[in-house]
Amino acid sequence: MVPAHPASHPIDEQLPTEVARVLRTHLTRLGEPLRTTEPSFADPVDALTDFVLGGGKRLRPTFAWWGWRGAGGDPTGPDTEQLLCAVSSLELIQACALVHDDLMDSSDTRRGAPTVHIEFGRRHREAGWLGSAEQYGLAGAVLIGDLALAWADDMFYRCGLPEARLASAAPAWHAMRSEMLAGQYLDVLTQARGSESVDAALRIDQLKTAAYTVARPLHIGAALAGADESLIAALRQFGADIGVAFQLRDDMLGVFGDPAVTGKPAGDDLREGKRTVLLARGLEYAAAKNRDAEARRLRSYLGKAELTEQDVFDARQLLVELGAVDAVERQITELTESALAALASAGLAEPAGERLRALAMAATKRES
Amino acid sequence: MVPAHPASHPIDEQLPTEVARVLRTHLTRLGEPLRTTEPSFADPVDALTDFVLGGGKRLRPTFAWWGWRGAGGDPTGPDTEQLLCAVSSLELIQACALVHDDLMDSSDTRRGAPTVHIEFGRRHREAGWLGSAEQYGLAGAVLIGDLALAWADDMFYRCGLPEARLASAAPAWHAMRSEMLAGQYLDVLTQARGSESVDAALRIDQLKTAAYTVARPLHIGAALAGADESLIAALRQFGADIGVAFQLRDDMLGVFGDPAVTGKPAGDDLREGKRTVLLARGLEYAAAKNRDAEARRLRSYLGKAELTEQDVFDARQLLVELGAVDAVERQITELTESALAALASAGLAEPAGERLRALAMAATKRES
Incomplete structure (x- = not known):
């Protein structure tokens, strides 16, 4: 250990x-x-x-906890149990x-x-x-x-925290729920429309993963510790970037992940017909390069119930050849760098800075 | 006027x-x-x-408003707009x-x-x-x-009310939502089980109409005005009793109401198969008097899509003859009396007492 x-x-x-x-x-x-x-x-x-x-995984309470710790929340203080109640909610x-x-x-x-x-x-x-x-x-x-x-x-x-503290976190708490519901709605709408737009896929990631899962929990935790505006802005920037990077890594694993590691069948995102950024990027590049046959093949795998190993293999190859994989990997790297820069600028109380950095690295490099 | x-x-x-x-x-x-x-x-x-x-009808904000007024809330004061926001929620x-x-x-x-x-x-x-x-x-x-x-x-x-006031109303606010959801659940469960129990029907009325619609809104309003425990207890008693009386009157109108006044088809509750206290009482009395044929006829109208005028007429007559109508009318009278006694004991600031009394009388005697 x-x-x-x-x-x-x-x-x-x-x-x-x-x-x-x-x-x-x-x-x-x-x-x-x-x-x-x-x-x-x-x-x-x-x-x-x-x-x-x-x-x-208790991801949201974990981010809220580190937001609180990073803004100076002291776990040896008298409010720790109350704080755990607030973030566990x-x-x-x-x-x-x-x-x-x-x-x-x-x-x-x-x-x-x-x-x-x-x-x-x-x-x-x-x-x-x-x-x-x-x-x-x-x-x-x-x-x-x-x-x-x-x-x-x-x-x-x-939860028993002072009312003024709760009031300062309330706007983030309320925004988070609207963002979660908006993300769900946009997801349902995008699937129904059969949208192939990179923008729509990215917007869902920004709401459902970045805002709802990372940025707002950090914001809530920091606000509960009485953080100032600039610290909160830096944490939200970190959350917005790293949250999308998490989701893009998820997209990659949904097609390229090893079932033994992810616990899901190979190519599961294809079978489920998920409109991910990775897939939208593949179709965008196919269109830009007039490679209609490839686009058609890619589309044919989407939502295909009896997806074969050969189908998954072909889809992977298409996404690599069309440049979608490189583009998504590049975007993960850029987002991770910008997230870590925002984190460094926040000047968090340790060990929060170090832990958030480790979470960011692990989640964007992870294999499951 | x-x-x-x-x-x-x-x-x-x-x-x-x-x-x-x-x-x-x-x-x-x-x-x-x-x-x-x-x-x-x-x-x-x-x-x-x-x-x-x-x-x-804005019933819940209306009760919350009168709870606030009755506990001394002053509409000429500086917090009225904030209070309206809280109760309108x-x-x-x-x-x-x-x-x-x-x-x-x-x-x-x-x-x-x-x-x-x-x-x-x-x-x-x-x-x-x-x-x-x-x-x-x-x-x-x-x-x-x-x-x-x-x-x-x-x-x-x-809403902008002082945090301490919101905190004092918070337990009622939270209880109200649990009670609303519990009432909905019990309603779904009772329909699924085809329950004929008077108790189950009454329990739903206590949760959905009495607690959620009347007692908790009054409680919230009074708590927002800083009411003491005894005033709140009297208002809740009033709400619990008058709320069930409202619902029993609704049950009566759902079978005996004049379509020209209620705006709903005659015998609408029968057609919808609602498990009301009125109906449960009818079946209870039929069982007690060994009148199986009558019970079977009554059950046959429940949820019958093509309910005829003759069916409605027969169901009405059965409910009268079995004594269910008398029992429900008696219960409405008793509940109204006990509600008005609780109201009188509350010593509300006027005109709240007078208005709540008028609301109680109108709703338990109403024809639509």
Whole structure:
């Protein structure tokens, strides 16, 4: 084990565990009045609790924590538990996003388990209840996602931090949710339109990954520590750049990733028909070079349910030959450099600067 | 026109107009950053704005306003606009509830217009986009409802009232949303189970109408005026009782109402198969009196799409003969009396006491 940075604190080393602990406590507290009111509420409350505690990298609370630490938040101070509550609430927003996303995408499984709408539909069928099991599953997923969104606010605003601090983070907190929903909407719209535009794909990455996952969590954490405008601006710039770089690396892994490392089938993004920047770039270059046959082949793999190994191989070769891979790799490098420059200019309290730098490097170079 | 009470203020007389004005201002403010980010967001933002401004009795803001006035809130003071913003935010929670409810119920129209999921499905079909129009409509409704829920918090917490006041109303604000969602869930579950229990029907009324529509809005308003525990307890008691009485009156109108007055077809609750207290009481009494044939006839009308005039007539007669109508009328009277006693004990600042009394009388005696 690498020795921890001298200035680091035990919580720094075990953030996902701490976040899970705090979530467990607050989900119990939030569920209690509902369980007491009516035993039937145990079902949706348990479903949400299991979903939230069942996994996830706790990325958003982690960025919020480092935003707070970087702006001088002191984990040995009296407010640490309250701060952990505030940043852990971001996992409930993410739970809403995922439960509703699975419903909108008609996905059957997540993390190897049935999605919420599938599971509630199954319970309806098993019990032999009246009406449509599918519609009951839909209702379960809609309401559990709504509950997650409502409870996120409850955790954030009632975490016990001084009201003035919460008020200073409120604009970022509210903007984050609008950006998340806007990103989801643009994603749905872009798929429906069959858009091949690089701009549209990039815009989704900017909202869903950069703003919602990185920049706003950093912003919220820093604001909760009382950061000034210039520190927040530098962190947001870092988040905006590194967030898109993360997503571009994801796009690359979605086509070129090794199933043994990513845990997903080879070429999974092609099979799912994802409108990524990588793919949009490939089609853009094919058009610019009048290579219509190649563009047609590339399009034919998109959303193809029975994608063969040969198809994946051919798609990879096309994306390399057309120059899309080079372009995306170049963009990742540029975004990472500009992100790290913004980070260096922020002058964060250590070890936050070092840790964010390490997160940035790991995520843009990662293989899974 | 009846002269206004000497202590009344112009806003007291035109609450729905004031609420609509404030909602318009804030929906514009909240939508602006999204419109600027991406022109496509105009669609969901406009859809939500039109939905919220398109109608509704503004019941929840009205109760919150009178809770505030009753606890000494002064409309000539400097905080009135901020208070109107806080109480108007309740309409956004209601927008989420209705948009998601229409989706869960597969309702095609609301207030004579297509529901959100139907409208977004239509746009998809008209544009000839890829994928399922129905699934696109579903996504539109899920995201627009989520946006309403997120914006409700934004309006409430950023209304500009002193942070300590918001903090004192926060527990009620959060409880209200859990109660609304719990009520919706119990409603879906009760329909699926085909429950005939009076208790289950009453529990839904307590959550959806009493707590969510009356008691919590009164509580929030009073807390925003700095009310003490005993005043809040009296208002909540009033709300809990009168809210159920409202719903029982609604149940009566849903079977016995005159279409010319209610604006809905005769016996509409029967056609929709609603599991009301009235109906559950009818079945309970039929069982107690071993009148199986009557119970079977009553059940046969529930959810019957081609309900005839004769069916409605027979159902009405059955509910009267079985004693369900008398029982429900008695319960309305008792609840109204106990609500008015709680109101009298609250010692509200006038004209709030008088107005709440008038609202209670009108709603429990109303014909539409």
